[in-house]
Amino acid sequence: MSRVDLNLLTALDALLTERSITGAARRLNLSVSAMSRTLTRLRAATGDRLLLQAGRTLVLTPYAEQLSQRLPGLTREAQALLNPADHTFEVATLEQSFTLRAGEGFIDLLGAPLMKRIHRTAPGVRLCFTPKPDWDAQPLREGTVDLEIGTVRTTAPEIRTRLLFRDRYVGVCRLGHPNMSGTGISAEHWTTCGHVATSRIKDGVSPVDAALEGQGLRRKVLMVVPSYTSAMQLARHSDLLAVIPHSCLGNPFTPDHAAANGLQGFELPVLTPAFDVSAIWHPRLDRDPAHRWLRAEVLELCLAAYPREPNAADSLQSIR
Template sequence: MRFNRLDLNLLIALDALLREKNVSRAAERMHLSQSAMSNALSRLREYFDDQLLVQVGRRLELTPRAEMLQDSVRDVLVRIDATIATQPEFVPAESTRVFQLLVSEFTSIVLMPMVLELAWRETRTVGFDLMPQTIEPEKLLNRGAADLLIMPSDYMSPDHPTEALFEENYVCVVWEGNRRIGDTLSFDDYLESGHVAVQLGPDKLPAFEGWFLKRYGIARRIEVTTSNMQIPCSLVVGTDRIATVHARLARQAAKMLPIRLLPPPIDIQPLTQAMQWHKHKENDPGMRWLRDLLLRASRAIAP
């Protein structure tokens, strides 16, 4: 099929080339020979009157024109997939579809077990690919490389539909043998104690610490950091340190660890966990089932 002299099949090749920045890998992605992909690149260069990919040292880099085309080409392909390739109805018990969800460690622990339990009652054939969240997970959603993103609503893009799932509060965790802190935690005790903090990603972004500094203009004394959201409750055991963590994670840990949970001495705004999907998949029957499943699971988990 052609549109304005462009073979639309070449759009798929162009998308692969722009994503991989490598002819061989693009060919592998499309199950083509390298010579066939090289031929597609030549035709694309002729059509756009641009090199698209240029040699820089040992690598291929995108030209400015290719950079401009990248998001637009992916958007066209996602739109085609959502409007033409999507089945007109979705029957969970008969479908072998695999949904790709971008989820955090917190979501995987707190929400996904209930999601899978509810799904199991309706289907044994639908699959779930729980993908780790990258630094910019919205880019994977934009490219159609993931079906749905679950994260705090404050960090979501305004370009796609969203819906709130549940709220999460914070609690402070101390070792039950901590004699410095009693049944209540004062603001002075909070500041004077050492803290165990979670820092996420390669840049070690301390989301809670940033909020705390912005609100109070002072820094906690962080003595231990980890990227694992389950670990802070374990790391206060045997010490006088404090961990400020998600309430649901803390309650799970309290079943196995010698710890006490205390209300924070500060007013911490609850976290609203939400889901987001690509705007072109709004009417996808399978996505509607998935979104309803997540809403039902969110209502079923303990507050």
């Protein structure tokens, strides 16, 4: 493409339309001599004379006549391609599917409220949730996933993130658990009870287990499952204890979610750091209007669901 000068398209369009070097120069705000030199370049590039003298006027060659039919549309298209993109769009008429990668807890508790919120303004939008087996950023890079929701555990330097809410870990057990009295459960007793742990990575160490190791303690883990929702169901139907994010207990859209599933939450006997739940995407979608709208909808929903940092004042049993 080193020999192609797209500016020649505009000059050729002006020459063939005006059929005059003077008129084309006036149209493009150039000198007559500059336009004459441009015509020379066009003749060399096309291998055709293009404009020929016919008395006091210029006439088009047969090849120039052919070009005059194609050139206006081609020039407009080239100008449109090289102008700043138009990022305006109508959300009410948006017809698009978005692929989101999120944990089962987010889908269970916020999937329906998110769809309800979106359909109020964009009934043509469809959300497709996909499994989240790991934290690999490649699906975001390849475009097979539009938006990820969860903790940021990728080293991909280009990935964009936006904090949705802060979460923390709590314990959960079935209602009426024999080891859960009105005053809670001691740390020593808690570690000797049977536990169901959650891990997507074989032999992975959770923040809770890391905190216990710092105190010389270890949980009695009898089962390991890949999701918090599975851990909650196992705790519901057994005497196993589980550790889940506080957000999985419920929110204003799904109040008493834990109790409705036969579970009760309690504070852990060890301190674990809070963690961020974020929206994660690739920068190629930064300025895409539909994607920006989707990110804003997810953020507003999460702000409504988890408006403050959970603390000990929540109605959870404390550890003695």
